[in-house]
Amino acid sequence: MPLIESIPNISEGRRAVVQPIADELASLPGVRLLDLHSDATHNRSVFTLAGEAAPLAGAILRLYQRAIEVIDLREQRGEHPRLGAVDVCPFVPLEDATMADCVELAKTVAAAVAARFGIPVYLYEEAAASPARRHLENIRRGGFEGLPVKMQEEAWAPDFGPRQPHVSAGATVIGARRPLIAYNINLATDRLDIAREIARTVRASNGGLPFVKALGIPLPDRGIVQVSMNLTNHVETPVHRVFEAVRREAAQRGVEILESEIVGLIPAAALEDAAAHFLKVAGFHRAQILEQQLRAGS
Amino acid sequence: MPLIESIPNISEGRRAVVQPIADELASLPGVRLLDLHSDATHNRSVFTLAGEAAPLAGAILRLYQRAIEVIDLREQRGEHPRLGAVDVCPFVPLEDATMADCVELAKTVAAAVAARFGIPVYLYEEAAASPARRHLENIRRGGFEGLPVKMQEEAWAPDFGPRQPHVSAGATVIGARRPLIAYNINLATDRLDIAREIARTVRASNGGLPFVKALGIPLPDRGIVQVSMNLTNHVETPVHRVFEAVRREAAQRGVEILESEIVGLIPAAALEDAAAHFLKVAGFHRAQILEQQLRAGS
Numbered sequence: 001m002p003l004i005e006s007i008p009n010i011s012e013g014r015r016a017v018v019q020p021i022a023d024e025l026a027s028l029p030g031v032r033l034l035d036l037h038s039d040a041t042h043n044r045s046v047f048t049l050a051g052e053a054a055p056l057a058g059a060i061l062r063l064y065q066r067a068i069e070v071i072d073l074r075e076q077r078g079e080h081p082r083l084g085a086v087d088v089c090p091f092v093p094l095e096d097a098t099m100a101d102c103v104e105l106a107k108t109v110a111a112a113v114a115a116r117f118g119i120p121v122y123l124y125e126e127a128a129a130s131p132a133r134r135h136l137e138n139i140r141r142g143g144f145e146g147l148p149v150k151m152q153e154e155a156w157a158p159d160f161g162p163r164q165p166h167v168s169a170g171a172t173v174i175g176a177r178r179p180l181i182a183y184n185i186n187l188a189t190d191r192l193d194i195a196r197e198i199a200r201t202v203r204a205s206n207g208g209l210p211f212v213k214a215l216g217i218p219l220p221d222r223g224i225v226q227v228s229m230n231l232t233n234h235v236e237t238p239v240h241r242v243f244e245a246v247r248r249e250a251a252q253r254g255v256e257i258l259e260s261e262i263v264g265l266i267p268a269a270a271l272e273d274a275a276a277h278f279l280k281v282a283g284f285h286r287a288q289i290l291e292q293q294l295r296a297g298s
Numbered sequence: 299m300p301l302i303e304s305i306p307n308i309s310e311g312r313r314a315v316v317q318p319i320a321d322e323l324a325s326l327p328g329v330r331l332l333d334l335h336s337d338a339t340h341n342r343s344v345f346t347l348a349g350e351a352a353p354l355a356g357a358i359l360r361l362y363q364r365a366i367e368v369i370d371l372r373e374q375r376g377e378h379p380r381l382g383a384v385d386v387c388p389f390v391p392l393e394d395a396t397m398a399d400c401v402e403l404a405k406t407v408a409a410a411v412a413a414r415f416g417i418p419v420y421l422y423e424e425a426a427a428s429p430a431r432r433h434l435e436n437i438r439r440g441g442f443e444g445l446p447v448k449m450q451e452e453a454w455a456p457d458f459g460p461r462q463p464h465v466s467a468g469a470t471v472i473g474a475r476r477p478l479i480a481y482n483i484n485l486a487t488d489r490l491d492i493a494r495e496i497a498r499t500v501r502a503s504n505g506g507l508p509f510v511k512a513l514g515i516p517l518p519d520r521g522i523v524q525v526s527m528n529l530t531n532h533v534e535t536p537v538h539r540v541f542e543a544v545r546r547e548a549a550q551r552g553v554e555i556l557e558s559e560i561v562g563l564i565p566a567a568a569l570e571d572a573a574a575h576f577l578k579v580a581g582f583h584r585a586q587i588l589e590q591q592l593r594a595g596s
Contacts, residue, residue, distance in 0.1 A: 003592075034591040050592065094592065179588070186580075243577050259580040265588040268566060271573035278576035279541050282484075282557040290477070290563040293332040294301075294348065294392065 002097035004105060005034075005050045005179075006060055007264060008089040010067045011082045013043040021066045022047065028062065030055030037263050041219055042080040042228075044087075046182065046264050050094060053105045057112070060089060064113050064172075072168040073144045080217075080228075083140045083147065084170035090125065091176045102176035103127045110174045114161030117169070120151065121160040124175035129159055136173060137205075137213070144170040181231040181270060182263035183239060185246045188256045192218050195225035198249045202227070202242065209245060211237040224258060234267065240274040300395035302403060303332075303348045304358055305478070305562060306387040308365045309380045311341040319364045320345065326360065328353025335561050339517055340378040340526075342385075344480065344562050348392060351403045355410070358387060362411050362470075370466040371442045378515075378526075381438045381445065382468035388423065389474045400474035401425045408472045412459030415467070418449065419458040422473035427457055434471060435503075435511070442468040479529040479568060480561035481537060483544045487553045490516050493523035496547045500525070500540065507543060509535045522556060532565065538572040 195216030
């Protein structure tokens, strides 16, 4: 049966608040909670869920309900740009599922979120109704605080739901896309200007690496800065190329990479490709991996 | 059912000679040929087979028979040290199999090889009868050419079979061990002395890295040299640590790593650990790999 992944991002980073919601989702039949990543600095949590379309839709609607109960965007801020309590909710095809399955599921869930909770919904990426709505950053520009004005623009009428933001939960973005790697690189400096310069240099929107989105943000509790990235096509732009680019840009500014961070889950192939690159393995192919061979024939 | 891997090494590197044997093994029921790596310079081929004990034993005996037919060690030489037509044949526990299963299988196959083909057999690693026979290099010292004298020593009576080498096929070494990674690093130089110095520095037997066996060898057809290694415990001594050590030793001698090579198969975890190391991923754990999570619950 087609398996679909969903990676809802909510605007709440405190584990004590998020864990009960995660426990509830994990207990639902037909759905698996693969990962939960909470970040107090970003004030954000990322759930990774997988299941078939119907039970997965049920779990996502339950998450919206619980998020609306515990999050009031009027009362909190985070370093991460956000539009809503459930900020963004993509569906991603896994084993046997197609992108068309995910687009259909995104529209079904979007209609239900609007109808049940009165939250305006924008469809994005493969589910987008127009090119202007394809990219999350365009929809999210202005943030929660900018919604009352932005939504009055003709161009920003929501795809589903009311023409005004939910008073405490804002708006939400639902869609379908290919697997994404959330990958952050921490720099051994507190200079935010350097993180921002590097982010501008490496990201696709400024002519850098294709399929890379990047922001420079401070991590004030650690006294360092971070290049926070989404890699939307790790086959075309591998993780190791991104790492090397950031390292080179940092080195030119006299700064070293302290460490990096994988937020949520990463496809095994992305790590294997990185290993082969750094180890300079000539003619590497995935058929050389023992587990690949064991599974291939079973 | 317990699955066992066997990685017989034969002293013949020409693909035209080896491929028909591989095809025959691949056609046997209950056994899978996971990989075949032939190296004309080493004059050696490495088969990777997997199956349950009984069909795997049958395939290995068939390989001995075919190797004896096509290989005459009196007429050929290779860069790689060798003792027999089938030089070494380890059994390795995979899913659900124990080391005890592999030791038992090694002894069964050893008895059959001695009885059917008149080849003397030494048991090694976990199947060894004494500490002196645990390590392959001790058994193999002197090579095929040294066998007639060595086998007359009381200490080197074989565990199974006659007290003299098979005239064209020499002797053979059979045993049980943990998974091994055959990993070679090619240096951008033709200086064999440098490859040998680096091999001596990094290998366990000279006080280098634990669980690393290393030889410096020439690759005359390419005009370069190689540090040819076996990593017998990639958890304790990861591939990336070996790579970094060779790179450091080479750099001290003004030489760069040209490329590396994985011979046969490598466990996915070894690559994933290497990626996390080179990418400096803080707090990496295998539960962050998407496929791990998908399989964990299924």
